[in-house]
Amino acid sequence: MDFFNYTNQVLHAENVSLQDIASQHGTPCYVYSRATLERHYKAYAEAFASHPTLICYAVKACSNIAILNVLARLGSGFDIVSIGELERVLTAGGDPAKVMFSGLGKQAVEMRRALEVGIHCFNVESEAELYRLDQVAAEMGVLAPVSLRVNPDVDAKTHPYISTGLKENKFGIDIQDAVRIYKIAHSLPNLNLMGVDCHIGSQLTELKPFLDTFDRLIGLVDQLAEEGIHIKHLDLGGGLGVRYKDETPPEPADYAKLVLEKIQGRDIHLAFEPGRSIAANAGVLLTQVEFLKCTPHKNFAVIDGAMNDLIRPSLYGAWMNIVPVSLLPTPEGKRHYDLVGPVCETGDFLGKDRELDIQAGDLLAVRSAGAYGFTMSSNYNSRNRAAEVMVDEDKVYLIRARETIEHQLAGEQILPR
Numbered sequence: 319m320d321f322f323n324y325t326n327q328v329l330h331a332e333n334v335s336l337q338d339i340a341s342q343h344g345t346p347c348y349v350y351s352r353a354t355l356e357r358h359y360k361a362y363a364e365a366f367a368s369h370p371t372l373i374c375y376a377v378k379a380c381s382n383i384a385i386l387n388v389l390a391r392l393g394s395g396f397d398i399v400s401i402g403e404l405e406r407v408l409t410a411g412g413d414p415a416k417v418m419f420s421g422l423g424k425q426a427v428e429m430r431r432a433l434e435v436g437i438h439c440f441n442v443e444s445e446a447e448l449y450r451l452d453q454v455a456a457e458m459g460v461l462a463p464v465s466l467r468v469n470p471d472v473d474a475k476t477h478p479y480i481s482t483g484l485k486e487n488k489f490g491i492d493i494q495d496a497v498r499i500y501k502i503a504h505s506l507p508n509l510n511l512m513g514v515d516c517h518i519g520s521q522l523t524e525l526k527p528f529l530d531t532f533d534r535l536i537g538l539v540d541q542l543a544e545e546g547i548h549i550k551h552l553d554l555g556g557g558l559g560v561r562y563k564d565e566t567p568p569e570p571a572d573y574a575k576l577v578l579e580k581i582q583g584r585d586i587h588l589a590f591e592p593g594r595s596i597a598a599n600a601g602v603l604l605t606q607v608e609f610l611k612c613t614p615h616k617n618f619a620v621i622d623g624a625m626n627d628l629i630r631p632s633l634y635g636a637w638m639n640i641v642p643v644s645l646l647p648t649p650e651g652k653r654h655y656d657l658v659g660p661v662c663e664t665g666d667f668l669g670k671d672r673e674l675d676i677q678a679g680d681l682l683a684v685r686s687a688g689a690y691g692f693t694m695s696s697n698y699n700s701r702n703r704a705a706e707v708m709v710d711e712d713k714v715y716l717i718r719a720r721e722t723i724e725h726q727l728a729g730e731q732i733l734p735r
């Protein structure tokens with residue numbers, strides 16, 4: 319459920335009309351709803367309230383510091399994959415002791431900073447990374463908290479680009495090899511072995527792959543116990559899907575029910591790293607129709623939002639719901655349109671063959687754009703990145719100013735001759 323609804327035929331974010339936001343802040347513009355974000359975080363926190371569980375929001379989904387701050391105020395932890403994400407969390411007032419550091423290519427400088435601020439745990443993805451972390455911790459005279467990200471070889475049944483838990487994927491340590499590598503980790507003097515971690519993919523719409531993963535990981539926990547290695551937490555990653563069109567993904571409560579049954583009686587904490595299921599439906603991309611271009615073959619609506627603003631349709635063929643901000647009929651009537659941006663690529667579209675009653679100047683909202691929207695945006699075609707605003711009941715806050723050409727050029731230099 320989200321807080322984007324029509325009132326008097328006009329789409330609102332909470333109590334604010336998207337027309338007002340467009341006149342005040344321009345387009346393209348990402349609009350987030352605080353109440354929706356909070357609701358989604360609380361759905362996890364409440365579902366797992368009966369068991370010690372750390373919910374670590376995956377920062378990569380939407381990393382604006384205002385978003386992180388809203389979640390930090392609710393007690394959220396954070397899953398990060400770079401020093402940049404770590405600094406965002408710290409700037410936003412996040413608690414470093416609730417930070418998981420994932421990712422398979424951590425640099426020594428990133429490890430050092432994370433150890434300095436005292437993060438909860440590193441999710442290590444290879445034997446080589448273990449040695450690097452042990453060395454950095456030794457240099458600093460500290461113990462590094464560690465989990466190994468295990469690749470359980472489970473098919474997440476999602477898009478191949480966002481499936482991560484199959485043995486042919488680059489992620490994690492093959493579950494077959496895990497005990498050997500845990501023993502190495504256990505023997506390294508500057509590591510403190512904490513957990514078992516995994517993340518099998520994103521936009522999962524059924525629970526079975528998660529539960530199969532759980533069973534494999536708990537099997538590993540038991541095997542490790544026999545070797546005298548006692549695991550304190552199980553991090554099941556992120557991955558719960560959302561509804562873009564007609565998917566019926568499970569709710570956190572459905573997931574929790576099954577996991578809590580399985581973990582009952584064990585002295586082991588849980589952790590999760592949800593990104594999309596918290597942020598996606600808490601944001602829309604607001605864009606304006608520049609021109610209608612109707613040809614004998616096709617009708618195009620040329621909009622001011624493009625693949626550089628929201629790359630999911632171009633990159634994954636993702637279907638995102640695109641709705642008019644005003645439901646009032648126009649003189650153009652209903653037609654089927656491809657919604658295309660101004661970028662010079664045929665692959666620059668946000669939606670294809672959508673039936674809409676729109677005219678030039680109308681506003682459209684791309685729904686479910688809160689996750690992997692702004693964070694994947696770029697300056698391709700030297701376009702300024704969009705503004706971001708957050709609505710809180712009847713107030714609108716600019717949380718990232720629209721980029722300017724000056725921002726884009728800062729740091730570039732021409733040769734002296």
Ligand code: LLP
Binds near residue numbers: 376420421517558592
């Ligand atoms: N933890 C790790 C280690 C991850 O790699 C990811 C996402 C998450 C947690 C959060 O997963 P979520 O709950 O959001 O599914 N750009 C793609 C999605 C890439 C996901 C990458 N990893 C998209 O737009 O669909």
